[in-house]
Amino acid sequence: MKTPFLILSVLVLVSACNKRPKWVGWKKGGANTENGTGQEMPTSPAAGETGDMAPPIPGLDLVWKRYRAFEHGLVQGLALKKDDFCLEIGTQACIDKTHLTVLGGNEPYKAGQYERAQTPTVLTAVAVDRVVLSACSQRLEIDRKAGATAIVFKHFPLAGSAPTPEQVSLQTKELYQRILARNPEEAEIKAIHTLGAQGMSNDRLALMLCYAIASSSENILL
């Protein structure tokens, strides 16, 4: 499972590197066309070069659900144990150690990080994916062993004949309530049914449902 993530990470980074940083507010004027495109090039740096993000549009900004609340949502929603629901290489805590910084935390004592990141970084999505997949996978395995007493993945069998649309809807509702604290909308259930029609095994479908819902932007940005 690690190789695709590595490839994805590299692609994302390469993609990011290909984009020149935006120098907001380069002073206009001065017909310098050294870039060969005929476009005017700036003559002096101006506002924005501190790396600050452009300010959000009034009323449309969102608040980042940082590491602890993100962790709590998965642990509470999927009924997992905080201490071991996600460990990189089986030993390193995903939230408090490996992915702390990109999930919005900071470690001051040893790493000397006295401030947290202001906004999610390019690696935040990768970390969210890994943590969510770990949490969903662990719940899936627990419920597989639990059988009839499963807590989360209980609306269709994890092996055997394909689930009915009704079963998929119930499982979707269960996950929406547990992770996003609301009921799914009709359009969302339809989209889930599309996923269900792709012929994947039952346990893979259950995992993908969990992954798709828990890694959605609604679970990261409030």
Next chain:
Amino acid sequence: MRIPIKIPHLIALVLGCLPSEAVLASASASAILCGKYPTSTYCDSPVNSCKTCHSSPPSLNAFGEDVRGHLMGPLPTALDGALTAIENDDSDGDGVINLVEFQQKGAPGNSDIKPAGAINIVYSEATALKRLKAIYCGESVSFELMQKLEAASDKKAFLHSELTQCLAGNYWKKEALHRLADKKIQPLGAVGYGGNVVIADFRWDYWLFAYIMSDDRDARELLTAQYHIDENGKKVTGKIAREELPQILGQRIVLAGGQPLEPSRRAGMITTQWFLAFYTMFGALPRNTASQAYREYLGMDIAKGEGLSPIANEPRDVDEKNVKQTECVVCHSTLDPLSYAFSTYSGIETSVIEILTNATGTYNKDRKPWEAQGHIMGQPVKDLLDWADKARNSDLFRQNLARMMFRQAMSRDVLPHEQGEFEALWKSMPDDKYSINKLVHRLIDTKAFGGHKQ
């Protein structure tokens, strides 16, 4: 093993020698500009006013460049004319002329900030609940809680009830408030308690900060507390003995520990042993200590040209650091007088006797003769307690606290259309007896916190 003792000194030297012209411009021009356009976006506080012309001092933004291009003489006399001359220009090329940017909460040097026009933002209790649970409880909302909110007859009361629980909880008191203190304390494990070379124990700083910032206590005690809080949350009023015995030879070196400063000389967070050891170190004149206190508790970063209020005939260069150079005077005419009150508090003490007596961070009236020659915000101060008293009762202190809590919640600065709400926040602090809990309760009621565009 080397102690990283030189870095703060180097930083202080670098700060002292920033290019002076632009910084001087910030110091004097802000007052002129904000006198001419008092309601403009960045004139809400001295911290912000530099942003009108500077992207990051000393760099000018597009508007600042235009101003410079239209100056017909020295800044103090020519700035007003230059501003008038470019009122109908569009310096940042965003389609809005400079005068309109000033009048309608835009920013003439930043094309990303334009007058927003009429903004219809509505408050959403559901959004506010999700945010407050994440920020103050470290939790995600549950489906059941959202259902309770939906059913509540008084949704605002429901939010405040939830917030009260969060602010009394362990996440807020033992994690979130500690992270809020990181930048003020700047711990360094290698030289803190249990480290290889112990210059002080920064745990006391975290315990004191979290105590004062919680449970409706008066946040001004950040600069006046003459007590400490132990790891069990109990108040300790006398001197506190070191946790580890001194060690000079061997693999570990333990120079200090506890809180040896006599209580009558304490001024809260800025006189802990860690603060004085880490920032003063071996400095005769503790410039680094003063500038950190000024930055973290009044929001004024001298390195960015903020909070400059030059004192006549300063700097006198009392410790012979060559700060009378033209390039240095612009900052040191504020910084040196700001630092004098700290000069009777010991930094790291390294003689055997001083190590044995735990002298780091203690008061010594004979350490240097400059204590009573200091100034803060242009006012003379007789000692550090006076310094702290003037600081804690200033608008800058209130603004800084409110801004800190706003940023902690929203992960961003106050937007131009939110300045009214922000001003109400910091101005409410005396009525609320400087309770951070009450400030946060007010904060979650703002449209900045729970609003979204309709």
